[in-house]
Each structure stands twice: as structure tokens, then as C-alpha cells.
Amino acid sequence: MSSRRDPDTSRFENLARRRLREAGVRATRPRVLVYSLLHSVGGHRSVDQIVKLLGERGHRVQRMSVYNVVADLQAASLVMCADVGPGRALYEVNDRWHHHFVCRACGRVEDVECLEGRKPCLSPPESLAAQVDEAQVIFRGLCVDCAPASRKSSYS
Amino acid sequence: MSSRRDPDTSRFENLARRRLREAGVRATRPRVLVYSLLHSVGGHRSVDQIVKLLGERGHRVQRMSVYNVVADLQAASLVMCADVGPGRALYEVNDRWHHHFVCRACGRVEDVECLEGRKPCLSPPESLAAQVDEAQVIFRGLCVDCAPASRKSSYS
């Protein structure tokens, strides 16, 4: 039924189905929908935003299902949770390892290229006797849109 | 009244009062209590944990007040919010700039020394045309207590 709505959508969904199978997870309806949505819209999305975006496209999926799905897809390394500080969790497709910049003023999140491009890109001090498999960096400051406004007050 | 409970407590509270004044914020009861608590117990504490810990010490403070207090103290650079991923915000005293290690299994948070020791310790790529004032790193993996347990399954 969804294949008749939009040619692009079905293309994304077929890709999603294949990727899911390859990763060893069952290609259920919510999983295909969530994964292909994240692919098509891009960016960093919260669970409720995913539910809303799918709803707008005519796909009713439960909130709880999306919570399950993102957890499963994260375990399968198909999506990743963007560390942007406390608050609600944001998810994105896991293509290339990267970091994030968060604007203090407007909350906008942008990707920051990782020089390494793969997971353990920074090494923690030896003293931490544990196995570390990833190091996410959060850059904070003011984005190009917000910087001028607050710079004005610094100059006064 | 609190000064008669515990000699150490009043010492922390006097220190806190002085620091608050120096930072230009009014030394109100909740602020003094929260700040001296964070100093004395150390570690990374959520708002509700702070309310509970204060309650156990005989100080009743509203949850809402603690939210206000940590926001004010953060603005005054007296406490900082530890970026440990989505979920509730954790606060700690702001002494030396450092990063965090979070255990995937038990959620434990540990401090990781920052080689620089002061705020913008990593530079973002030039392409991000914005002013960046801090870069927090979150190391994820398994802590010394959890590592052996899951290593077992990797070896099977």
C-alpha cells in the first residue's frame, strides 16, 4: 500500500528491508518505516518526532514501537544515538562516525566531521582500566545565526 | 541551625557562601545547601538526587528550587552539567575541566582527565563558522567491574 504513494518511498523501503535482513534483524513494518524515514529525512530525530513524521506520511506507528525499534536498530548498528547532552534522545542513521555541534542559543544540532571517521577516534588515559569503544565529542557554542545577536551585547 | 549538626557541614557552607558572593550571586539558603552538598559528596548528581540527599541531611528544599539553583550556579560557572548522553542532567562542582567515561552496562560515570585542563580543549573544523567555547568528550565502553562479565560472551 505504501508503494503506491511515492516511488521514492518504496525505493527507500526496499533498501531498508535489505539492510535489516543483512544485519540479522527481522524486517517488520515499524522497523522498515523508521529506518527508511531516517534515511529519507536525515538529521537528528527524537522518538516522538519520528512518530509524528510517520503519521504525516500516513503510517500510524505506536510510540512504544518506535522506542523498541530504535533500540533494536541501535543494537544492530544501523542507527546511532546522537549524544547532544541531557534531554531527549536523538537518533540518526549510522553511516559515518562523526561528532556534533550544539548551539547554546537555539539548540540546533550539526554534524562535525571526525578526522578518523571510525569509532574509537580518541584514546582515553591508560588509567581508565576498562575497554573503551567510542569517544563522542560535543562542541558547544553559538551557531552562525545566533552568534551576531549575542556578540552585540559582548561589545557594549 | 544546620551549623550545630555537623562541624564539617558548616565549614562547607561558609566556603559556599563566600564563593557565591564572589561569583556575584545572592547566597540564599537553597544555593548554599546545594553547592556545599555537591562539594561534600562529590560525583555527578541529578536534581532529584540532590533533593533526596539534602532531605536525608534534614534540609527540605523544593525540587523546583534545585532546578533554579543549578541553573543559576551553572550560569555563574560554579557548577557544570556533565554531558553523559540523553537522560536526566547530572551536575557537579566546576573545578577543573575534564571529560567523562560512561559504562554501557551499569551506567557508572567517571571523570577522565583533560590534557588541556581548560575549556576549548579540542578545535572543531574551520568549516563550522561559529564560535565554539567548549568540547566535551564522552568515552563509552565497559568499566572494570562490567568488562569481564560481557567479555565471557565474546569469547564463546
Add this chain to the structure above:
DNA sequence: TCAACACTTTTGACTTAGTACAAAATGTGC
């Protein structure tokens, strides 16, 4: 292609985290 079965989704209620606002209280400078 079909049936069986385990794995997922759905549902609704519940816990936890954080916010809004107005009234009461309190710290600080004079």
C-alpha cells in the same frame, strides 16, 4: 505455499524529568 512458533507490536497505564506561574518568603544595600 502454508502452518507453526517465536519474536514484535500494540495498548494503556504508569514513573520520572522538567516547566509554568502566582503567592509567600528572604537576602542585600542603604
Add this chain to the structure above:
DNA sequence: GCACATTTTGTACTAAGTCAAAAGTGTTGA
């Protein structure tokens, strides 16, 4: 010590995430 603005308190509310049991669906093997 007073006046006044700043904070705190209390209550109610929204948002975010979890739990558990029943219903439903994808996959495997015949």
C-alpha cells in the same frame, strides 16, 4: 533595621521513557 527586588515555594502541568500482557506478524521448514 527597612524596603525592595530577587528567590523560593507549592501546585499543577507537559514531556519523555518504561512495564507488562494480549494480539499480531515475519520467518523457517515441510
